[in-house]
Every structure is written in C-alpha cells, then in structure tokens.
C-alpha cells in the first residue's frame with residue numbers, strides 16, 4: 001500500500017488526480033477501523049492531516065465555513081456559539097476520538113448515525129468539494145448524502161468543508177443511546193429555530209437510510225407559531241396539542257429499521273421524545289434568549 005503525505009490541499013488534490021483510487025485519511029477513526037478489521041485494503045492512502053487549509057473555519061457575509069479537517073475537539077473549543085454543532089461534537093465517541101475525528105470524515109463515511117450530519121442538515125448546509133481538474137463545486141447536504149455510506153463525491157475530489165448561512169435563533173442536538181458516552185445513536189435529532197425566516201428546522205439521524213428532514217413537522221409548527229402570534233411574541237404559549245402533533249409528525253418522518261441497537265418502534269418513539277424535548281428547550285430559550 002502506498003501512503004502519500006501531502007503538505008497542502010493543493011498537493012493532496014494533485015495526488016488524488018493522479019491516483020483517484022487512493023483513499024483519503026483524516027482522523028482515521030472510521031478508516032483505520034475498516035483497515036484493522038480487514039474490510040478495506042486500498043492500494044493507496046492520502047493522509048490529509050498536514051493540509052492545514054482543511055483544518056480552518058471562518059465566518060463571512062453571514063455564512064459559516066467549516067473545513068473538513070476541523071476536529072470535534074476544535075469545534076467544542078473554538079465554536080461555542082454554534083450550540084447544536086457543539087452538542088453533537090461533544091457526543092461523539094471519547095476524548096481521543098474527538099481529538100482525531102473530523103466533520104469531513106463524518107461526511108465521507110456518510111453513516112446515517114453520523115452525529116454531525118443532522119446538524120448540517122438542520123442548518124441546510126452545502127458540502128464543498130474540490131478537484132484539481134474542475135476546481136470547486138458545492139452541493140446541498142441531501143444531494144451529497146445519497147444513501148447509507150454513499151456520497152456524490154467524484155473519484156478525483158476531496159471534501160473541502162461545509163458551508164451554511166448563519167441562523168439566528170435557539171437550537172439543540174440530542175441523541176438516544178444505551179449510555180451517555182461512546183455510543184452510536186439509536187436516534188438523533190437536531191432542531192433549529194430560524195427567527196429571521198420564521199421556520200423551525202428538524203433533522204433526524206440513525207432512523208433511516210440517511211439523514212431525514214421532518215418537513216411536514218417543520219411546516220406544522222412554523223405555521224402554528226405564525227397563527228398564534230408566537231413568532232412576534234416569544235412569550236406566547238404553544239399549546240400542548242400543537243406540540244403533540246409536532247412530535248407525532250417528527251416520529252412519522254422516520255424510516256427506521258430493527259437492528260442490534262434498537263427496534264424500529266423504539267426508534268420512532270425516541271424521535272417523538274426528542275422532538276418534544278428539543279422544541280420545549282427552544283421555546284423556553286426564545287423567552288430568555290442566550291443566542292443573540
């Protein structure tokens with residue numbers, strides 16, 4: 001096996017152009033597991049850890065760019081204003097995994113249980129890709145994530161990062177598992193309130209072949225808040241009936257399967273519980289905003 005050690009993104013792209021079959025390695029927390037278990041034996045690996053451009057993040061023109069090589073530990077330390085992303089990052093693996101693992105790797109693996117992915121979906125993020133031959137392109141998260149462990153990346157491309165328009169409003173990421181740490185989610189949910197567009201975005205992980213946006217639930221709660229006047233006045237109560245309907249619609253958006261981690265029925269129930277909880281948190285945060 002050839003192992004390439006590019007010192008920059010440009011060098012990495014040149015190597016990927018020359019050897020499209022080479023597999024990129026970021027933190028290695030997914031890839032090395034595949035190698036160690038003998039499930040993958042690529043002819044070549046391109047280690048991206050020296051490509052400093054990938055480990056950067058920036059905010060410009062109301063947009064956020066998160067480089068593919070930014071680790072979960074860096075997100076927790078450097079991006080405290082992005083609460084749902086921080087909560088998802090904190091929930092990944094152990095400190096060791098969080099110091100190596102990256103959002104680019106989460107995107108590259110494209111597991112429906114990738115914890116960063118519901119957050120990117122709720123933010124309506126685009127995935128930024130680059131190749132030496134065609135330069136940069138970006139595509140919406142749902143076009144990139146084509147199915148379980150299947151993405152739209154071309155053989156000569158690398159994931160450069162994710163970009164989204166900054167959303168003003170409260171939000172959270174939460175997940176259900178058999179314990180609090182070192183657990184793959186049985187169900188995960190990110191809810192974000194977009195005060196400027198008067199929308200509630202809800203994305204689900206681990207309950208379908210890929211990440212799912214609960215669109216009917218988003219529309220129901222966004223319009224219920226419009227008719228009750230809750231968008232103008234955060235102290236306006238949202239009725240229990242509306243919250244129940246919302247939780248039910250979120251649960252019915254899930255497309256879960258029975259597997260070793262949980263039954264489909266339990267996962268759907270998990271979505272219902274997470275939906276109620278995260279909506280309640282967000283509504284109470286709207287009354288005492290900490291996100292301004």
Ligand SMILES: Cc1cc2nc3c(=O)[nH]c(=O)nc-3n(C[C@H](O)[C@H](O)[C@H](O)COP(=O)(O)OP(=O)(O)OC[C@H]3O[C@@H](n4cnc5c(N)ncnc54)[C@H](O)[C@@H]3O)c2cc1C
Nearest residue numbers: 024026027028029030031092093102105106108114115159
């Ligand atoms: C013990 C343990 C616990 C874990 N717990 C969790 C958890 O709680 N939640 C969770 O979501 N995940 C968890 N994971 C999985 C893993 O840590 C994450 O998916 C992580 O985000 C992978 O990032 P990485 O940088 O290590 O990726 P790598 O393993 O380096 O790469 C993963 C895939 O992405 C590709 N890739 C990486 N970077 C790029 C790029 N820039 N361009 C193109 N392709 C790229 C690689 O080729 C590979 O196919 C766990 C893993 C372990 C071993």
